[in-house]
Amino acid sequence: MDGFNNFIGKVQVAILDPLITLLALAAFVVFVWGVIEFIREADSSERREVGRRHMIWGLIGLVIIFGAQAIVGFLTATVGGFR
Numbered sequence: 001m002d003g004f005n006n007f008i009g010k011v012q013v014a015i016l017d018p019l020i021t022l023l024a025l026a027a028f029v030v031f032v033w034g035v036i037e038f039i040r041e042a043d044s045s046e047r048r049e050v051g052r053r054h055m056i057w058g059l060i061g062l063v064i065i066f067g068a069q070a071i072v073g074f075l076t077a078t079v080g081g082f083r
Helices: 002-040 045-079
Strands: none
Touching: 002 045
């Protein structure tokens, strides 16, 4: 069983952690791009709405990513660490 835990820990460190970081960065970029669109296109209500939607989807993405990471951290701390 110790070998399996060691394998899962290595997968988490080598694959899952960088993937979560990349997805969080992408969601943050979408949010920032929405803010830029919202400010830059302030005179057009249609373009301002597009920027607002980008901000909302960026925030939703960040909440989902960090929520999932918190759940995994909680389960790891409760059940026992894989690392």
